Amino acid sequence: GYIDLSKRRVSPEDVVKCEERYNKSKAVHSIMRHVAEATQTPLETLYQQIGWPLNRKYGHSHDAFKISITNPDVWNEVEFPSESVKKELTHYISKRLTPHPTKVRADIEVTCFGYDGIDAVKDALRTAEANNTPETQIKVKLVAPPLYVLTSQCLDKAIGIQMLEEAIQRIEARIKESGGGCIVKMAPKAVTEHDDAALQELMEKRERENMEVSGDESMSESDEGVPE
Numbered sequence: 001g002y003i004d005l006s007k008r009r010v011s012p013e014d015v016v017k018c019e020e021r022y023n024k025s026k027a028v029h030s031i032m033r034h035v036a037e038a039t040q041t042p043l044e045t046l047y048q049q050i051g052w053p054l055n056r057k058y059g060h061s062h063d064a065f066k067i068s069i070t071n072p073d074v075w076n077e078v079e080f081p082s083e084s085v086k087k088e089l090t091h092y093i094s095k096r097l098t099p100h101p102t103k104v105r106a107d108i109e110v111t112c113f114g115y116d117g118i119d120a121v122k123d124a125l126r127t128a129e130a131n132n133t134p135e136t137q138i139k140v141k142l143v144a145p146p147l148y149v150l151t152s153q154c155l156d157k158a159i160g161i162q163m164l165e166e167a168i169q170r171i172e173a174r175i176k177e178s179g180g181g182c183i184v185k186m187a188p189k190a191v192t193e194h195d196d197a198a199l200q201e202l203m204e205k206r207e208r209e210n211m212e213v214s215g216d217e218s219m220s221e222s223d224e225g226v227p228e
Contacts, residue, residue, distance in 0.1 A: 024062035027096075031065070034092055039084045049079050050089070065093045101153040104160035105195065106188040108168060109146040112180025120178035121146075127174050128167040138167050144206035147185065149199065157190050164188035 010018075032051060036043040054061035057077075068074040068090070080086040112120040125140045128150055132138060136159075141149045150167055154160035165188055172182040 021060065024060050028060075028062050028065065031089070031092055031096060035085060035089045038088050038092075039082065041081050041085055045081055046085070049081055050085075053078065066097050066099075069094055069098055099155045101155055102157040102160060102190050103151060103153050103196075104157065104164055104188055105186070105191045105199075106150045106164045106168060106184065107143075107186035108148055108150065108171065109183040109185055110148055110171060110175055110180065111146045112175055112178050114179035116178045120175060120180055124171045124175035124178075124180070124182070127170040130170065131163075131166075136163060138163060143199070143203050144210060147206075150188075161188040161190075 028051060032043060032046050035041070036046055051061045054064040054074075058064040058067070058074075064074050072090075075086070075090070080089075110121050110124060112118075112124075114120065116123075125148060128138050128140050136152065136154060138150055138152045141151065143149055150164050152160050152163055154163070168182065168184060168188075175182050
């Protein structure tokens with residue numbers, strides 16, 4: 001009979017889950033094949049002794065591989081065909097699956113026209129870095145008043161975005177105490193090298209504009225008192 005293999009009747013959620021599982025299996029197979037070739041071990045043996053047992057315990061061996069990077073206990077119940085297989089597999093997993101930090105960024109405008117002025121702005125911005133740890137840090141960079149950029153690098157993008165959202169909340173709360181305000185120009189999100197280049201270009205442009213304004217002011221001051 002005819003079997004309809006189209007995705008039309010499949011829910012979007014199921015499509016995502018199936019594609020995710022397929023990509024995981026593809027990555028695992030690539031790793032297993034590499035280890036099989038490097039150690040001259042039959043691929044089926046690796047699946048029988050490593051891949052399939054991890055699938056049963058962790059839902060997918062790809063998840064077990066990622067966990068093993070920070071928790072080697074994953075391997076305690078695995079019977080490796082040889083020590084060379086264990087060494088090659090753990091080394092290759094570390095090389096292939098170790099996550100790379102994701103840079104997240106938010107753009108905000110912070111102003112205060114009250115008595116405390118710039119001091120209130122500085123004080124509010126310091127609260128963004130109040131919860132910094134050696135592992136997770138938020139940095140505040142001035143583009144040109146009143147525009148500031150918050151950045152952080154995290155292995156987990158969601159955690160990085162949450163950190164910046166909480167930092168913005170602290171800034172808003174502190175600056176409002178002094179009668180100022182905070183406007184989010186770009187909500188926290190993961191950024192690329194292209195975004196960084198665009199930001200650098202904007203900062204250089206603002207710096208040139210400020211220098212031109214300063215030059216005009218100096219010229220105006222030197223003209224004062226000059227007889228016509």
